[in-house]
Amino acid sequence: MPRILAIDYGKIRTGIAVTDELQIIASGLTTVATSDLISFLKEYTSKERVELFLVGEPKQMDNSPSESEVLIIAFLKKLSKVFPKMPVTRVDERFTSKMAFQTMIDSGLKKKQRKNKALVDEISATLILQSYLYSQ
Structure with a gap:
């Protein structure tokens, strides 16, 4: 069975997670x-084998798109040109960064390790x- 790959898109860094x-x-x-990112993908x-890209959809509390959505839309256009047959599903990513940071605290990471923004992005993609998996 192919994997599902999740993308927590950011202006500078992008977190990536996959299923088994x-x-x-x-x-x-x-x-x-x-x-x-595109060359990595x-x-x-x-x-x-990957059957689906999940891309985080950042929203405000009132359900309106966040400021970074403009960047993600541009990325999605490029992604569809490079991977025209790959389905893409958007997943609400509200609170994932806060949850990722809390996960780091709960797992006992030291303060210096919790400042690693790349790790926060990777954990956010995992969340x-x-x-998505829970909703299926």
């Missing part, structure tokens, strides 16, 4: 520079993927 091949477990994969999908 049975699509049961969500695991953080990495954080990549957003400028390298090309390389990853050339080695691993996006987990929420």
Whole structure:
């Protein structure tokens, strides 16, 4: 069975998470520079079977799109040109950064380790993927 890949898109860094091949477990994969994201996805999908991209959808509390949605829309257009047959599903990502930070605290990471924004992005992508898996 192919994997599902989740993307927590950011202006500078993007967190990536994937499922196992049975699509049961969500695991953080990495954080990549957003400028390298498309090439990372090309390389990853050339080695691993992926059937779906999940892309976080940042929203305000009133359900309106957040400011970063403009950047994500531009990324989605580019993504559909590079991967025209790959389905993309959007997943509400409200509170994932706060939840990721709390996860780091709960897991006992030291203050210096919690300042690692790349790790927060990777955990956020994992939370996006987990929420999708739970909803299925």
